[in-house]
Amino acid sequence: MLARAHAFTIEDLHTRHVTVEVDVRAGLPAFAIVGLADATVREARERIQAAILNSGFDFPARRITANLAPGDVRKVGPGLDLALACALLAASGQLPREALERMALYGELGLDGSVRAVRGTLAVAQAARRAGMSGLALAGGHAREATLIDGLRVAVVEHLRSAVRVLSGGPPDALPERRHAEAEERRTHVARQLDQRDLAPGAPEPDLSDVRGQRHAVRAIVIAAAGAHNLLLSGPPGTGKTMLAQRLPSILPPMSTAEAIEVTRIHSLTGARVEQLVARRPFRAPHHSITAAGLVGGASRGWVGEVVLANHGVLFLDELSEFSRSTLEALRQPLEDGRVAIARARHSALYPARFMLVAATNPCPCGYAGDGERCSCSEADMARHRRRLSGPLLDRIDLLASLGRERERDTRASAPICSEQARERVAGARERQVARLSDEGVTVNAQMDARMLRAHVKLEERGERMLAAACRQGLLSARGEHRVLRVAQTIADLNGSERVRAHDVGAALAMRPDVSLARSRAA
Amino acid sequence: MSACASCMRRSWLLAELSGPLECCARDRARLLELLRLSDAELVKAVGGRRSAELRARYGAFEAGELPREDGVEAICRHRRGYPDGLRSASAPPMLNVAGTAKRLASLATAPVVAIVGSASASDYGMETARGLARGLAASGVTVAASLTDGITVAAHMGALEAGGASIAVMGGGLGGSCPARRRALYARVTRCGCAVCELPLDHGGRRWGQLASERIVVALARLVVVVEADESPADLFGARIALALGRSLAAVPGRVSSPLSCGTHALLMEGASLVRGPQDVLELLHLPGTPARDRTAPAPARAAIGGCGGLEPRLKGTLERVGSGCDTPDKLTHAGAEPSDVLLALSELELMGLLARGDGGRYVPRHPLPS
Numbered sequence: 001m002l003a004r005a006h007a008f009t010i011e012d013l014h015t016r017h018v019t020v021e022v023d024v025r026a027g028l029p030a031f032a033i034v035g036l037a038d039a040t041v042r043e044a045r046e047r048i049q050a051a052i053l054n055s056g057f058d059f060p061a062r063r064i065t066a067n068l069a070p071g072d073v074r075k076v077g078p079g080l081d082l083a084l085a086c087a088l089l090a091a092s093g094q095l096p097r098e099a100l101e102r103m104a105l106y107g108e109l110g111l112d113g114s115v116r117a118v119r120g121t122l123a124v125a126q127a128a129r130r131a132g133m134s135g136l137a138l139a140g141g142h143a144r145e146a147t148l149i150d151g152l153r154v155a156v157v158e159h160l161r162s163a164v165r166v167l168s169g170g171p172p173d174a175l176p177e178r179r180h181a182e183a184e185e186r187r188t189h190v191a192r193q194l195d196q197r198d199l200a201p202g203a204p205e206p207d208l209s210d211v212r213g214q215r216h217a218v219r220a221i222v223i224a225a226a227g228a229h230n231l232l233l234s235g236p237p238g239t240g241k242t243m244l245a246q247r248l249p250s251i252l253p254p255m256s257t258a259e260a261i262e263v264t265r266i267h268s269l270t271g272a273r274v275e276q277l278v279a280r281r282p283f284r285a286p287h288h289s290i291t292a293a294g295l296v297g298g299a300s301r302g303w304v305g306e307v308v309l310a311n312h313g314v315l316f317l318d319e320l321s322e323f324s325r326s327t328l329e330a331l332r333q334p335l336e337d338g339r340v341a342i343a344r345a346r347h348s349a350l351y352p353a354r355f356m357l358v359a360a361t362n363p364c365p366c367g368y369a370g371d372g373e374r375c376s377c378s379e380a381d382m383a384r385h386r387r388r389l390s391g392p393l394l395d396r397i398d399l400l401a402s403l404g405r406e407r408e409r410d411t412r413a414s415a416p417i418c419s420e421q422a423r424e425r426v427a428g429a430r431e432r433q434v435a436r437l438s439d440e441g442v443t444v445n446a447q448m449d450a451r452m453l454r455a456h457v458k459l460e461e462r463g464e465r466m467l468a469a470a471c472r473q474g475l476l477s478a479r480g481e482h483r484v485l486r487v488a489q490t491i492a493d494l495n496g497s498e499r500v501r502a503h504d505v506g507a508a509l510a511m512r513p514d515v516s517l518a519r520s521r522a523a
Numbered sequence: 524m525s526a527c528a529s530c531m532r533r534s535w536l537l538a539e540l541s542g543p544l545e546c547c548a549r550d551r552a553r554l555l556e557l558l559r560l561s562d563a564e565l566v567k568a569v570g571g572r573r574s575a576e577l578r579a580r581y582g583a584f585e586a587g588e589l590p591r592e593d594g595v596e597a598i599c600r601h602r603r604g605y606p607d608g609l610r611s612a613s614a615p616p617m618l619n620v621a622g623t624a625k626r627l628a629s630l631a632t633a634p635v636v637a638i639v640g641s642a643s644a645s646d647y648g649m650e651t652a653r654g655l656a657r658g659l660a661a662s663g664v665t666v667a668a669s670l671t672d673g674i675t676v677a678a679h680m681g682a683l684e685a686g687g688a689s690i691a692v693m694g695g696g697l698g699g700s701c702p703a704r705r706r707a708l709y710a711r712v713t714r715c716g717c718a719v720c721e722l723p724l725d726h727g728g729r730r731w732g733q734l735a736s737e738r739i740v741v742a743l744a745r746l747v748v749v750v751e752a753d754e755s756p757a758d759l760f761g762a763r764i765a766l767a768l769g770r771s772l773a774a775v776p777g778r779v780s781s782p783l784s785c786g787t788h789a790l791l792m793e794g795a796s797l798v799r800g801p802q803d804v805l806e807l808l809h810l811p812g813t814p815a816r817d818r819t820a821p822a823p824a825r826a827a828i829g830g831c832g833g834l835e836p837r838l839k840g841t842l843e844r845v846g847s848g849c850d851t852p853d854k855l856t857h858a859g860a861e862p863s864d865v866l867l868a869l870s871e872l873e874l875m876g877l878l879a880r881g882d883g884g885r886y887v888p889r890h891p892l893p894s
Contacts (some may be wrong), residue, residue, distance in 0.1 A: 235884070379642065403885055404853060466870065
């Protein structure tokens with residue numbers, strides 16, 4: 001007899017609908033799974049047999065063939081266990097077959113028949129909805145993720161027996177309490193790395209008002225947030241570069257629902273436990289020893305890199321000059337296109353990676369150039385430092401903020417700016433950009449290309465003269481001029497003015513990044 | 524023009540004794556003494572076990588043994604056009620010249636000013652040396668400096684900016700001893716000025732050669748200006764040679780609190796002339812056409828500001844504040860200005876060439892190009 005169930009498998013960041021067909025017929029007792037199943041799926045045979053017997057059901061001593069369709073998609077992960085077991089029970093007449101038609105099943109089985117949660121629940125729930133399923137049965141552990149998707153009945157089944165009960169028309173198990181402090185959590189390596197603050201909405205957020213002084217840098221970070229410009233922070237150790245960067249997410253506008261679902265989905269697929277939509281923009285700060293594969297992903301199938309985890313958020317590279325050259329080179333495509341295309345020998349994948357890059361560096365190897373007279377670097381040290389920083393990455397950075405050491409008196413004199421105020425200004429500036437750029441298919445100034453700059457940036461005459469003078473004197477390249485224009489436009493948006501004034505151009509010029517951060521005049 | 528065999532033999536001998544001389548270079552005074560010795564005395568002093576062999580090869584030396592290169596001429600003290608400053612015993616008897624020997628002769632007959640200073644200078648020192656060289660080159664003064672790091676590089680850059688010519692004294696065999704990061708600058712210097720060295724062209728350059736080149740720089744010059752030097756013997760070596768050779772010595776002061784300038788301050792205390800800008804140097808050279816020292820004349824910094832006629836008061840105020848130490852946007856804002864006004868003024872001044880970006884987001888005043 002034949003039975004059919006519906007399940008899903010995860011392929012990189014996407015889910016594929018899998019139809020599980022189980023055929024039970026007379027013959028020598030055997031259990032075969034066909035349909036491009038990987039090791040974790042093939043191992044399911046043992047789990048399913050034990051689970052069915054230990055749950056008090058009958059495991060037919062006949063020839064059992066399970067087929068996973070479509071046959072050309074590689075099936076991975078233990079999430080197919082539940083569907084296989086239920087299809088088998090239906091095929092052997094222990095369960096009504098038509099119950100499996102509209103209910104998708106997703107879960108891993110224990111030998112005792114208990115159902116365990118599997119990563120990627122949110123994506124699976126989304127896919128189940130798209131596939132026209134009326135419900136999704138899964139373990140309690142990640143069930144709250146699935147409830148984030150509207151129009152899908154989520155049935156919690158903690159045991160194979162509960163699954164049979166639900167499929168026979170009975171009530172599901174209770175949705176577990178929100179996040180209890182249970183230690184048992186099956187999480188992948190990436191999930192352990194995931195910043196907990198992103199997931200726990202209750203924790204207090206770092207606020208911009210924690211930063212004392214550094215008004216210039218604070219201004220720069222607000223401008224960067226308003227126009228989604230990539231930002232480079234440069235300054236001696238201990239002046240607050242990292243502190244500032246960590247406060248950037250707090251002034252960015254809140255994510256739209258679509259963005260939030262995308263971010264949550266990625267978190268869920270990497271194995272984090274998600275109970276509600278991620279509200280905060282991601283903030284990823286990988287250590288500088290990271291490899292290119294760690295940054296963009298593709299080390300193994302389905303492994304996403306930091307740039308993907310930073311999607312719609314901030315990627316912060318502290319000590320930029322310590323990152324290896326090849327790692328930084330790998331950032332070029334995501335910075336340009338907002339996505340990463342990974343191609344490996346056996347698979348290729350396209351991941352979303354639209355993030356703001358914030359980098360921090362010391363102005364020289366010892367860190368003290370320009371700070372009193374303490375710099376002890378030789379000319380050769382400086383040249384090396386410059387070489388490491390220069391190149392394609394700096395071409396994509398619009399803003400440079402230099403942080404200096406401040407006197408106590410000065411830091412106390414200035415009233416701090418709080419995140420809420422800044423966020424409002426940023427949101428206002430973003431609205432203006434969206435209104436202006438809506439026809440162009442981009443939303444922020446940082447994405448304006450040369451043609452859009454010509455079409456949309458209205459320069460006052462004095463500002464135009466300044467730009468022309470800067471180009472004439474070799475202070476700006478053609479690309480540099482575009483960067484200054486973009487930033488000037490963002491400053492104008494922040495001030496709410498229609499035209500770009502000379503003041504805005506002046507400030508953008510003063511914050512333009514130099515390839516050489518210190519002692520450039522010598523080389 | 525070419526050099527005679529006996530003078531070229533000296534160059535060959537120095538290269539052969541490069542190893543022992545490198546050992547002696549730890550004591551700078553001894554190195555200078557050694558370089559003053561005659562060939563025979565030099566072999567006796569540092570030849571050691573190789574003395575006999577060296578003497579034999581010395582006797583059999585032929586000028587053809589030394590490598591040649593296109594575009595490089597050798598010139599010695601027995602030929603016309605050899606710089607007058609190099610006729611003393613301590614100076615080398617011959618030089619290899621990139622750029623032509625004729626050009627070297629004409630550059631050396633103009634008043635020559637040597638610019639020496641720290642190899643790891645601050646942006647203030649770099650900007651000062653650059654402005655100084657620019658002003659001097661524009662006034663027809665030849666700038667001489669070695670070509671290593673820090674101040675000397677800024678000096679050559681400044682001279683080139685004014686379209687002037689400079690003399691670079693190399694510590695090894697011309698281009699070959701030039702570090703990769705200075706190749707471009709070396710090429711620019713030799714295009715309109717000269718690069719010279721006393722060692723054979725294939726010599727890779729060692730520390731003692733670098734020190735020895737300092738004595739050539741000083742010997743070429745009428746006046747030695749020290750821009751930013753701390754109290755280390757390395758930074759003050761040029762000044763010590765100038766005193767030994769009887770060249771007039773001048774120094775540019777820095778902030779009294781800056782350890783990088785304490786060497787120049789010590790020189791000023793000892794009686795070196797104080798230099799604030801190119802004008803002061805021209806006066807020290809007593810160049811015809813420059814006014815005698817007028818005590819009531821405004822200081823160069825103020826003259827520079829006043830000289831940019833019609834500078835708006837807000838720009839003038841910003842420039843003055845930057846000059847007096849409020850040199851970052853933050854400090855200027857704390858001094859009571861609107862942030863956007865500050866940034867506008869800084870950018871405008873940078874575009875006018877009156878400010879340059881310094882290290883760590885600071886701004887440094889620049890001497891404007893003399894018109």
